[in-house]
Amino acid sequence: MLEAFFVSTGIVALGEMGDKTQLLAVVLAATFRRPWPIVAGIFVATLANHALAGAVGGWVAYMLGPDVLRWVIGLSFLAMAVWVMIPDKLDDDDASGMRRWGVFGTTVIAFFLAEMGDKTQIATVALAARYPDVIQVVLGTTLGMMLANVPAVFLGDKIAAKVSMKWVHGLAALIFLVLGVLTLFNVGHFF
Template identity: 35%
Template sequence: MFSAALLSLGVVFLAELGDKSQLMTMTYALRHRWWVVLSGVGIAAFLVHGLSVLIGHFLGLTLPERPIAFAAAIAFLLFAAWTWRDSRSGNDDDAAPVVEPRFVIFAVISSFVLAELGDKTMLATVALASDNDWAGVWIGATIGMVLADGVAIIVGRMLHRRLPERFLHQMASVLFLLFGLWLLFENALKWHVMALTSTGIVAVAAIAAASVSIARARRARREAPARREPSPQPTTPGAGYPGVRD
């Protein structure tokens, strides 16, 4: 149960970074009290992930282990492609409009439930619950979503200044890819060496690519002031000043 909770917490937390739910959380938090917004997010996460865990748990009980592992691996690989496509598109969904302040917690719950139904995070929770302890997945997924949206409330502005949204989506895509490869080779095909090799290669390549990207961004920021051309200065007395003839 503890390992399932940690696994689900990590998957959901990284999957929610840069997602529309974080943008919605920041929008709500700018207009309402943080604890009201976070309470609504927690209730919505509890409901959504409870439903997905229920579906995944009963699917896991009625289907054999290896077909479930194949299905979960394909699902995670699709999530990786889906998230990577989102990172390339750069289109952001607008947050739902806020209703009257006295009903704000119901607005938060309803908008988050509608936004997360059928989302890749819910589908990932279904896949996790099909092969892990259902209670641990439920607890971990709920906590992961609350923590991710809590980060959006506390340091959301700083995060989006230093790490572009595209980079955050790419991190989530790499995580989905790693879990998909592990489920495919370790749980479905029982190829232990291939599971370690493939996930290790992808992890090292992702770390290297992220390091190069961060280094380039820092170098570009340092070189940006030097590229600015100085404003022209008058070369003769009175040149460039209104009312004074050369």
């Protein structure tokens, strides 16, 4: 089911724009000035974090049954539409104090922890509960994270100056809103 892959990729790529983990990517790039270990660390951390989130989403889908699940997912998507409009900021503690792990290790640890309870992790749980192919969801959300964060590593502040985060967040919110409404009204072939 490629739909799960493409929807997951798009939602997370848009939702990640201006997110604290994207800001973390910029900080790590500015601190270490070694982009490839940072990119590798982002990939490993995201894959591990989103695989865990996907497993939770799959379990939730199994446990709740289709009717309750439809309402939980629909309301979750509507909540994500609101949440994505709230800008993130990077806490100073998130990017400091871990130099002893090296560039790759610091990136893995920092990204994994920064993603815990983050919008994109919650979105991964909801998407994995909505779509039956959890692997496609995890691969899609991981690709979405990479699409948003790799340019941040290489281009840093230049991206933020040229892209309207308000517009990007609005588009992501609209997508979550549409998915929420479609889910609540049981439109589509997912349930």
